[in-house]
Amino acid sequence: MGETTNISWTDHTFNPWIGCLRVSPACDGCYAAHMMETRFHRVEWGGPGIGIGTRERTSKANWRKPIAWDKKAAAEGKRPFVFCSSLADVFDNAVPEEWRKDLFELIRATPTLVWLLLTKRPQNIVKMVDAAGGLPGNVALGTTVEDRTRADANLPALKVAKIELQPLFTFGSFEPLLELVVPSQKFMPDWVIAGGETDQGEHKARPSHPDWFRALRDAAIDAGAIFHFKQFGQWVEACQDMRNPDGSHIEVDPGTDIAASLWNEATDCLLTPDGQRYTPESLSGDTAARLLTRMTTEQAGRILDGVIHDERPEVSQ
Numbered sequence: 001m002g003e004t005t006n007i008s009w010t011d012h013t014f015n016p017w018i019g020c021l022r023v024s025p026a027c028d029g030c031y032a033a034h035m036m037e038t039r040f041h042r043v044e045w046g047g048p049g050i051g052i053g054t055r056e057r058t059s060k061a062n063w064r065k066p067i068a069w070d071k072k073a074a075a076e077g078k079r080p081f082v083f084c085s086s087l088a089d090v091f092d093n094a095v096p097e098e099w100r101k102d103l104f105e106l107i108r109a110t111p112t113l114v115w116l117l118l119t120k121r122p123q124n125i126v127k128m129v130d131a132a133g134g135l136p137g138n139v140a141l142g143t144t145v146e147d148r149t150r151a152d153a154n155l156p157a158l159k160v161a162k163i164e165l166q167p168l169f170t171f172g173s174f175e176p177l178l179e180l181v182v183p184s185q186k187f188m189p190d191w192v193i194a195g196g197e198t199d200q201g202e203h204k205a206r207p208s209h210p211d212w213f214r215a216l217r218d219a220a221i222d223a224g225a226i227f228h229f230k231q232f233g234q235w236v237e238a239c240q241d242m243r244n245p246d247g248s249h250i251e252v253d254p255g256t257d258i259a260a261s262l263w264n265e266a267t268d269c270l271l272t273p274d275g276q277r278y279t280p281e282s283l284s285g286d287t288a289a290r291l292l293t294r295m296t297t298e299q300a301g302r303i304l305d306g307v308i309h310d311e312r313p314e315v316s317q
């Protein structure tokens with residue numbers, strides 16, 4: 001539950017507790033529920049009035065891990081990032097206040113670590129932070145934004161938290177990106193992390209069109225934000241020249257009859273029936289699926305227009 005991770009935007013993950021309740025479309029493919037409820041039967045997803053809703057604190061040994069990471073980082077003069085709660089949500093209503101107080105105490109006791117608190121409940125941040133005794137100085141606050149509805153609801157709430165609580169920085173996790181989302185400059189987080197979805201058990205990854213990532217990248221950079229691209233997920237543009245790690249070409253099959261009928265031999269690209277390229281605005285989930293082709297996350301990779309966007313905010317020592 002305290003891990004050194006392969007998530008590109010963090011160095012460690014730490015889970016103070018496990019368990020949650022689905023609250024938005026991004027939760028449909030919840031990795032945590034798939035792991036901790038369906039596979040290991042450790043907790044049951046839910047909350048007040050919905051499902052059973054158990055939460056379980058992780059072990060004392062697990063809670064000691066950040067102390068060791070902090071000591072090591074201090075000795076090396078580094079400020080590693082810790083993604084807190086990949087298997088839960090820090091600002092979950094069903095979690096006792098005391099647990100958050102304990103977590104914040106741990107965060108204060110590890111000042112070299114940069115704690116990334118990512119939530120799908122940003123409306124709870126200010127009140128729950130106040131109840132837990134205030135925001136430790138080594139915290140960055142973030143929210144998930146998978147579609148325009150969540151952009152409208154979550155980004156203003158994150159902005160309020162930024163003004164009220166003065167975190168190190170704010171960040172938005174645009175993953176899984178389910179439609180075109182272009183935040184206004186006013187509500188742009190300091191750090192934009194984007195990515196497509198991966199399969200989780202029975203839940204099959206929904207497609208994110210690469211043009212949505214491009215639009216988000218451009219908007220982030222225009223607003224002076226830092227852009228990090230985690231992964232395409234399991235779908236890539238059917239007209240993209242995909243290569244294996246050894247450089248050999250990956251044969252892309254448009255896959256469906258509809259896609260095949262739109263395939264343009266001359267441009268090696270999928271076009272609208274009247275010969276136009278699709279625009280990001282014209283893509284709904286279904287249309288996007290026809291334009292994309294499914295492959296493994298590793299094959300799809302994370303190179304967007306020839307660039308690996310690995311950027312992170314600088315945090316002073």
Ligand code: SF4
Binds near residue numbers: 021022024033
């Ligand atoms: S908020 Fe996160 S942990 Fe909770 S159900 Fe949604 S995806 Fe899963």
